[in-house]
Structure formats: C-alpha cells, structure tokens
Amino acid sequence: MIAIYLHHPRPESFDRARALVAALGDDALLVSAHPSPLGWSSDWTLLPDSELQTWVGWLRTRSPDTVIVEGPAEHARAVRDLGARLVVISVPGGSENAEQGSAYADADLILAPWPRAAAGGWPDAWRRRTLHLGALGWRATQIARRAEQLRTAGAPSRGRWHCVALWPTHAGPGPRERRSIAVETPGWRWTYAPERELLEPGPVWSNLVGAEVAVCTPSTTTLAALAAFQVPAVLVLPERPTVAQTFLAEAAAGTAPVVVARPYPRAEEWHALLSEASHLDGGLWKGWAPEPGLAELAGLLRGGTETGVAGTLLQA
Structure with a gap:
C-alpha cells in the first residue's frame, strides 16, 4: 500500500495529491483529517483530526509499505520510526526552512515540483535523494x-x-x-x-x-x-x-x-x-513537464525497474 498523507487543506496540495494518485493508480490511497474535495473519486481515508497520535495510530493499524507526506516533520518522522519507506513532498525554498529540512533528512526520497535543471542552490545531500517532478498539477x-x-x-x-x-x-x-x-x-x-x-x-x-x-x-x-x-x-x-x-x-x-x-x-x-x-x-x-518524473516515481514505488540514485535508495 502507498499512503499519501495531506496535513493542510490547501487546494494546491489536493491538486498535487490528485496528480500522484493518478500516476500511482490503485496502489495509492489518500489519508487526511480534511474531507475530500468535490469531485474526488479516488480512495480517501478521513482521520478524525491531524494530531500526531492519531496519525501514528493509523500507521500502526494499516502498516503501509510507503508513505508520501506533505506535512510537518514530526508526521514524516513517525513514518520512519515505524519502519515504512518515507517519501516527502518538497516545498520551493524549503532548504531555508529548518523544520522542513528536518523532514528531508529523514526521507528515503524527496519529490520536488520543479525540474532538475532548476535545482540550483539545492543542498547536495538532498539532491542525491530527490526526484524532480517538474510543474506538477492534476x-x-x-x-x-x-x-x-x-x-x-x-x-x-x-x-x-x-x-x-x-x-x-x-x-x-x-x-x-x-x-x-x-x-x-x-x-x-x-x-x-x-x-x-x-x-x-x-x-x-x-x-x-x-x-x-x-x-x-x-x-x-x-x-x-x-x-x-x-x-x-x-x-x-x-x-x-x-x-x-x-x-x-x-x-x-x-x-x-x-x-x-x-x-x-x-x-x-x-x-x-x-x-x-x-x-x-x-x-x-x-x-517542466511532469509526466517523465511521475512515470519514474510509479515504477519506483510499485517495485518495478528502479533507476538512478533514487532507485538505489529505495532498494535499501
């Protein structure tokens, strides 16, 4: 199972999540404390709240293989603590945010919604674990x-x-x-x-x-x-x-x-x-086209052919 966790009810976050679900298909489900937007037809798990304890309880109960997190570092860290593979969605300029940087340090894979050619200034330690998805928008x-x-x-x-x-x-x-x-x-x-x-x-x-x-x-x-x-x-x-x-x-x-x-x-x-x-x-x-990056992500997370540094990390 691939779980996609959304912490904040931002419309642009839902839109990114829909792009990920469309690429990952039936392997993915959305987990959030916020109701699904009108028109959402994919699997949606509604949590009673966004508290860390609630999130940890869901992880322990469902035991997903991989979790994609767009949310606080503590929610990302909980995924690693319970042994699941952690993927985090980066935010532009996140290298200047200490809290966001903490989430990146814990991640097996970082998803960046911009192309590799635009990654100037991105720390090398993160770049080696980053998959660039371009201009991601469902x-x-x-x-x-x-x-x-x-x-x-x-x-x-x-x-x-x-x-x-x-x-x-x-x-x-x-x-x-x-x-x-x-x-x-x-x-x-x-x-x-x-x-x-x-x-x-x-x-x-x-x-x-x-x-x-x-x-x-x-x-x-x-x-x-x-x-x-x-x-x-x-x-x-x-x-x-x-x-x-x-x-x-x-x-x-x-x-x-x-x-x-x-x-x-x-x-x-x-x-x-x-x-x-x-x-x-x-x-x-x-x-900036997102299709190549999404196709590579789907191959990585579905256990298909894993290429590049990100694939090596996900095999670990």
Whole structure:
C-alpha cells in the first residue's frame, strides 16, 4: 500500500495529491483529517483530526509499505520510526526552512515540483535523494489534454495581443491601474482572473488556450498551468516576495520562457515586458513537464525497474 498523507487543506496540495494518485493508480490511497474535495473519486481515508497520535495510530493499524507526506516533520518522522519507506513532498525554498529540512533528512526520497535543471542552490545531500517532478498539477494536465476540445468549442486560437493576468487575490489591479495599463499597451487585450480558478474547470482555461502571454506571480499552481499550455509569461515578484516565490522565479528564469519583473512594473513598462515575453518560445516549458518524473516515481514505488540514485535508495 502507498499512503499519501495531506496535513493542510490547501487546494494546491489536493491538486498535487490528485496528480500522484493518478500516476500511482490503485496502489495509492489518500489519508487526511480534511474531507475530500468535490469531485474526488479516488480512495480517501478521513482521520478524525491531524494530531500526531492519531496519525501514528493509523500507521500502526494499516502498516503501509510507503508513505508520501506533505506535512510537518514530526508526521514524516513517525513514518520512519515505524519502519515504512518515507517519501516527502518538497516545498520551493524549503532548504531555508529548518523544520522542513528536518523532514528531508529523514526521507528515503524527496519529490520536488520543479525540474532538475532548476535545482540550483539545492543542498547536495538532498539532491542525491530527490526526484524532480517538474510543474506538477492534476487540473492543468487534465485541461491541457482537452485543449483541442476547448479550441473546437470556440476558444480563440493563440495569437498576438492577448494577455491573461492571473493574480493571487480576486481583485488584482484596481480599475484605475487597469485603465493605465490598457493605455500603455495599445493593441493588447487583457483578461484578468484569480489564480485559484486554475484549480477548477472554468473560463480561465479557454482564455489561457488563446493567450500569447500570461502575467502572474510565480507559484506551483501558475507554473503548472503555464507549462501545460506552453504559454510564455511575465513573472511578477511582489515588493516582499516569499521564499517560495523567489525560488520559483529564479528556477524558471533559467529554464523556461519567462521574463521576471521585479519590482512591480509601472504602467509604462508593461508594453516592453509583453513584447519581450511574446518573442519567447513556449516550447521551452518542455523541461517542466511532469509526466517523465511521475512515470519514474510509479515504477519506483510499485517495485518495478528502479533507476538512478533514487532507485538505489529505495532498494535499501
């Protein structure tokens, strides 16, 4: 049995878990103290709470062979203490978090949602036990597979002068700022949407199919969507970016078709940024594709052919 433990009810965590379950199939079940999201059809084990003692009790009762943990270091450590094979899901910039680093030190295998080529600054001791999964996102992959259907249903084919702006909050730029940006980017059509819509089916995907450029802050959710649809982007770092945002921006800058904007651009700077991004090759997102890493993970955890350093570790 392969158990996937989710500690926090973050939508992006559920989305990553769905990608893992889809890759691992009937061998995997989801364990969490939080109810399954609407539409989840896979096996889901609901714990009464997220307390460590509850988690340890479940481990002792079910005795899974392998446990994938996205949660606190103490919950990961409990897996090792009971003799199961431990796999942890990394967070961008986790090398600067002492608590997260403790979980990595205990792990047999670390899953990183970014490509190997973007692993600069990742400690060597962790890199030897890391399997890079690229831009991991279940929803983005599913919608991308139906992209041709979206186009057939009337979504515009990708062409010049369409920009989709995705923001962490619903509002994004205010009306006055949007008018200023529109004035400074003549000929460009802007579509604004909250980033959270990338985790649900909806019109944001039809717009993304037809976009030549996307604008967003760097997150695992936005990068998964951009990679799935191979859309060049302007990545905007806020005035005080998080460690994760900085890590992902630097990772994408050297491996993907992106322009990184820092600080937040003035209205008159947007035209040059969009023009620069529009000339980038969206195919450069290929290195972020999650399918190769997921296929390797499935082979490793199902007891199939084990390759590389990660395979050697999992044989131990």
